[in-house]
Amino acid sequence: MNKLKPASYEEFISAYAPEVPENFNFSFDILDAIAAEDPERKAIVHIGPDGYRREYDFHWLATASCRLANALKEQGVGKGDRVMIILYRRIEFWVTMLALHRLGAVGVPSPNLLTTKDIVYRVATGNISAVVCEDSVAATVDAARAESPGLKVLVQTGPGMLLSGWSHYDTICATAADVFPRPDDAACGADPLLIFFSSGTTGPPKMVMHNHHYPIGHYVTGAYWHDLEPGDVHLTVADTGWGKAVWGKMYGQWMAGAAVFVYDFRGKFTPADLLGVVAREGVTTFCAPPTIYRFLIREDLGKYDLTKLRHCTTAGELLNTSVFEDWQRIVGLPIYEGYGQTETTLQIATFPFMEAKPGSIGKPTPGWDVVLLDGEGNEVGSGEEGEICIRLGEEPVLGLFSEYLDEPEKTANAMEGGYYHTGDKAWRDEDGYYWFMGRVDDLIKSSGYRIGPFEVESALISHEAVVEAAVTGVPDDVRGQAVKATIVLASGFEGTDELTKELQNHVKKVTAPYKYPRVIAYVAELPKTISGKIKRAEIRDQDMKSV
Incomplete structure (x- = not known):
């Protein structure tokens, strides 16, 4: 494929037309x-757990x-x-x-x-x-x-x-x-x-x-979101047991002409080691979940030569504004967010020819007719929250899954009414940028307000005492639900009453005061799936048992 050089998002959307051979x-x-x-073209640069480096063409x-x-x-x-x-x-x-x-x-x-x-x-x-x-x-x-x-x-x-x-x-x-x-x-x-x-x-x-046809859908991922050119060396931090590996370690990167860089570390992730590898190997483009960036900015980044790094992206969870700003201030590069699911390729993204708005997942990618629907199935306008849905037409959406295997009822529910329903909530601003709010089931209804967990979590994580936070709703006789934060603290901090008040006041300053967590619990670790996603449903279940 020949990569376009659009000057704007609008030009990109109107000009991009992928070839989809029937027998691909x-x-x-x-x-x-x-x-x-080009048999000797570099495909993979691999560093094993023993530090051994090898290139594969x-x-x-x-x-x-x-x-x-x-x-x-x-x-x-x-x-x-x-x-x-x-x-x-x-x-x-x-x-x-x-x-x-x-x-x-x-x-x-x-x-x-x-x-x-x-x-x-x-x-x-x-x-x-x-x-x-x-x-x-x-x-x-x-x-x-x-x-x-x-x-x-x-x-x-x-x-x-x-x-x-x-x-x-x-x-x-x-x-x-x-x-x-x-x-x-x-x-x-x-x-x-x-x-x-x-x-x-x-x-x-x-x-x-x-x-x-799924790999063709990832050409946009590699060529445009990762901004890859022939000769680039791209590193996506992802385990091979999950879909993100083929998002960033295979299809789109090779189609864009780049080599895939693989750092096969085992066991606990060490931020300094990752930075050392990126610097020594001259990685040019980098993608990692926000959690990784949060750990990286706690290191002394001045010790590493990151001058060959020219483009950074993130996905998998939402990027906190403070992390975006710290990375751009220290490294000199913005972080371009993207949004997709196991069921899809890249649905919404911020591309290099767009302004990167901290906290926004960007705009719809070509071929994805994204709409926001309310609970009645009606489209909502700018500034209103709705479920992220994909309008389905006569032609299949390139990169959308075929089915939930052997579960026709779940497939039908996901494709109800001529839309693919993602189960995720967002709102769209006047410029057409989308802002993720969380899973539909995760939204908190408190005193007539609808509060997305991410906005509260983002405010909490911007405090130096907080490493991770999961925000859920707990039953409240007056408000219906109260906002609860379950927090993992950074080393050197203790979950005292004084810290609780400090964190509550911090949230009130960073975001709308009504969103502050009225209940804060401190834990050693958050319950997560084996892919690393926070299991808010498990936290809610535990809260209900203790009521």
Whole structure:
């Protein structure tokens, strides 16, 4: 694709028209095409947990994925089979994903923190027949086999002991052919490509199905939101078990001509180590959730040479204004926000040719007809809150999921009335920028006011004592609901009555006074999903039990 150079958002929206070939398959049409045209072009720069650095070009990646595709085919994996992938940020993750695209098998990226119970549930509900996983989690998967009779193919990576009944990744690839011709019935277009299990903040995770057109939707992510050019080195901080990995570590970045930088750290995230890697490797564009930026600005950023870094983005949660301002003041770069879901590609974003408004997620991306609807299904105007919805037309929305697998009722509810309902609330200002408020179920109704948790959390986090905050509503006889903040404190602070009053007064100064938390609880950590999202529903449930 040829990248446009729009001078404005309006020009971008009117000019962008992606090509969507009906028989598109990323491995054959993008990976192999690059490997044939420019085989030595850098695809991945990888630093392992032991600090070992290696570069992989497109010829290597194409050949390795062909070998694995042939090896898995010999194991019995074929078109339509569902394969769970539980790998860290090791190179085998990318090879496995691309090999499955060749086979027409459906990849199911999964986090390495899954328990045996989680695996049994996912294998059963997802009808998963094969697993490619880390040696360190193989025993957990193996323990699920007794309750997972459909699990037939087991492939293990790494130096750990090979379990009985398993095959080793290196062994099966060693003798496999390094070419894999495109089959006549190759999976493409509307055929299933990936299944992501949603985070499950309010119930069991749903199975989100995407088709082979999904990668094309991420060209906007890489070329325009990440602002990538040929030769760039892009780092997205994300685990490979979640959709954000393919947002920032694969499809759009390669289509835009950039190399993907992979920092395979294990265990606890260390801000200084990440900054050191970004500086040493000359990372040019960077994407991370706001939590990462909050930790980075607490470091002495002057110690690191970040002069090659030219563009920064964030998604996954909302960016606090104080973090935006501190990063821009110290690093000299704004942070461009984006919004999307497991079910979608990038829906709303702030692009480089737009003013970055701190706290705003930006404007709709091309092809996404975003509207805000009230509880009656009517569109609301500027300044009014509503649910973020996508108007559906005769043509499929590029990047929108195909269905919640085996849950037609939930799919129908999400697509009700000719709209895809995101379940998220926002309002739009007079300039057309959207401002995220939170999940529909998370809004607090207090004394006639509707309060979004994010605006209160943002105010709290701007105080030096607060590392994390989750804001919920608790029953109140007078107000209906009162605002409650559950807070994780920074080192050196204690949850005293004096600090509580200080935080309440701080919120009153930063945002509208009626939003201040009348109840504050201090905890060591917040309940979260394994993807890191705060489980506000769990906090509300605990509060109801104590009433």
